[in-house]
Amino acid sequence: MTEHLTIVEHPLVQHKLSLMREADTSTKSFRQLLREISLLLAYEVTREMPMTTKRIETPLCEMDAPTIEGKKLALVSILRAGNGLLDGILELIPNARVGFIGLYRDPETLQPVQYYFKVPDALHDRLTIVVDPMLATGNSSAAAVDLLKKAGANNIRFLCLLAAPEGVARMKAAHPDVPIVTAALDSHLNDHGYIVPGLGDAGDRMFGTK
Ligand code: URA
DSSP: OOOSEEEOOOHHHHHHHHHHHSTTOOHHHHHHHHHHHHHHHHHHHTTTOOEEEEEEEOSSOEEEEEEEOSSOOEEEEETTTHHHHHHHHHHHOTTOEEEEEEEEEOTTTOOEEEEEEEOOSOGGGSOEEEEOSEESSSHHHHHHHHHHHHTTOOSEEEEOSEEOHHHHHHHHHHOTTSOEEESEEOSEEOTTSOEESSOSOHHHHHHTOO
16 A cells, blocks of 8 residues: 555544544444444555465366465554454455554653554564554554554554544654544544544443443
8 A cells, every 4th residue: 555544534434433423422323333344444554465376177178367476464453442344354254364563651651651562473474463553642553553563564554533633743743654544533532532423432432331
């Protein structure tokens, strides 16, 4: 991918996102919409994967049929909200390898601190797609990508549902080599770090917590 930021303006994505933004959308509907939208976003983020051909036999003749080249891709979810995107994408790419990164914000330094890290092997040979619905300050996303690069990943894409300009700028400064795919670029972050207009706390909305 050559663009640093891709906004998926497909009508289905935009319609579903608008439903997700509405404050009175139920947990059940929010989860279902996130699953549906994640399939459409996965379609976009996996564009330009290297292809090869394999010789197959149809009922009529032999042909060189296109197939995806290389090792299975890796999906890495940033806990906990990343899991909402992950579940849908796994329906489309059931062979993907899956990793998880847990980060919390140190109350003193406000910097992300890792509490869980488990990722597939041979990341240097895999397209690695990091998933987190909300790219807000970009601090945890940049930290997650740092950790993945240390673990050997060298072909990383970042997939989110909503991005704030602050988060996009942070990622571009820290990781200009990591393309971002999102359904929308919102206006700004408020004083509490929420994306405006946004959709609230994605984790709370998908899991029904407060
Ligand atoms: N995380 C969320 O869940 N929502 C925001 O608006 C920002 C970060």
